[in-house]
Amino acid sequence: MKKLLCVAGILILLIVIGLFGAGLYFYNVAIVPGQKSFISENTTLKRSDPLYSEKKWFQDVPKKIWFETSATGNLRLDADYIKAAKPTTKTAIIAHGYMGSKEQMGQYAALFHDLGYNVLLPDSRGQGASQGKVIGYGWLDRLDYIKWAKQVVQKNGQNSQIVLFGISMGASGMTMASGESSLPSQVKAFVVDSPFTTADAEISHQATTLYHLPRFPLVPITSAxxxxxxxxxxxxxxxxxxxxxxxxxxxxxxxxxxTFVPHAMTKTLYQATKAPKKMLTVKGAKHVGSFSKEPERYRNSIQTFLAHYIH
Incomplete structure (x- = not known):
């Protein structure tokens, strides 16, 4: 009997060690910054790109570098600032997605610049030129976005009108920031492209689609x-x-x-929102592909929405 219990104990210990090891592996895959096999690294600009002119403009336009200290962890965060063509109180803060950087957000910078906005493009902690050893999945970043907004007010004036825009993880972080009481009154609107509902739901979805694994027990272990x-x-x-x-x-x-951040997640967020809201669904568009799929509709829809709140 004692031998049986001993064997059972060893088996349980091995299972626990194995699960912990798997959790560490997925922690490194999901949370530690670095090259990811499931993300394309091809950033070559091609003339066939429907947003070629916007991206080319961003490559060539002069930029100023702004810095901020993270809300937690005392990290130095980096951002590019592009002044509007004409003096304005309007500024758009633009957040990139998972393992992205400000350099990948040129088409969105051009969109808002064309609409007459100053544009600020931060690198989230642990990504781009910003310091950090972990990816915050929007949760750590939400307070950093608020600090960037406050810096805009400090530099551009109390009459600033700010829109917070993001894609994917950046969109989720902006959505998370929307519920914070410390949000400056100068933030007049949010525009969020392809946000997830929770990191738990998104990582569980990826575990299933990328690795064909059930949520339990790896996702809770990795979360811990x-x-x-x-x-x-x-x-x-x-x-x-x-x-x-x-x-x-x-x-x-x-x-x-x-299918990367299922459309149903964005729809759920929309339905849960009690504030003034709008939903743009682009038929057939893949993850953060709506702008490329229907550039004019994308641009006009944002312009029409913001015209109600920013003047």
Missing amino acids: ITKVRAGYSFKEADALAQVKKNKTPIMFISGSAD
Whole structure:
């Protein structure tokens, strides 16, 4: 009997060690910055790109570098600032997606610049030129975005009118920021393209689609490791709970063919929002592909929405 219990104990210990090891592996895949096999690294600009002119403009336009200190962790964050063609109180803060950078957001910078906005493009912590050893899945970043907004007010004046825009993880972080009481009154609107509801839901979705694994037990184990090492759990990174507290006008954008952050997640966020809102669904567009799919509709929809709140 004792021998049987001993064997059972060893088996349980091996299972625990194995699961912990798997959790560490997925922590490194999901949370530690670095090259990811499931993300394309091809950034070559081609003339066949429907947004070629916007991206080329961004490559060539003069930029100023702004710096900010992260809301937690005392990290130096980096951003590019592009002044509007004419003096204005309007500024758009643009957030990139998972393992992205400000350099990948040129088409969105051009869109808002064409609409007469100053443009600020931060690199999120642990990505681009910003310091950091973990990816915040929007939760850590939400407070950094608020600090960037406050810096805009400090530099551009109390009469600033700010729109917070983001794609994918950046969109989720902006949505999370929308529920914070520290949000400056100068933030007049949000525009979020392809946000996820919670990090837990998104990572569970990726575990299934990319690795063909069930959510339990790896996602909870990885979340616990993330809580200890990065300071947050996947369920804490909750855009759905935050948007329910939001009082600022918000526009949601999603492609109907998005399988990376399912369209249903954006729709759920829209339905939970009590603030003034708008939903743009681009039929057939994949993840953050709505602008490329229907450039004019994308641009005009944003312009029409913001015209109600920013003048």
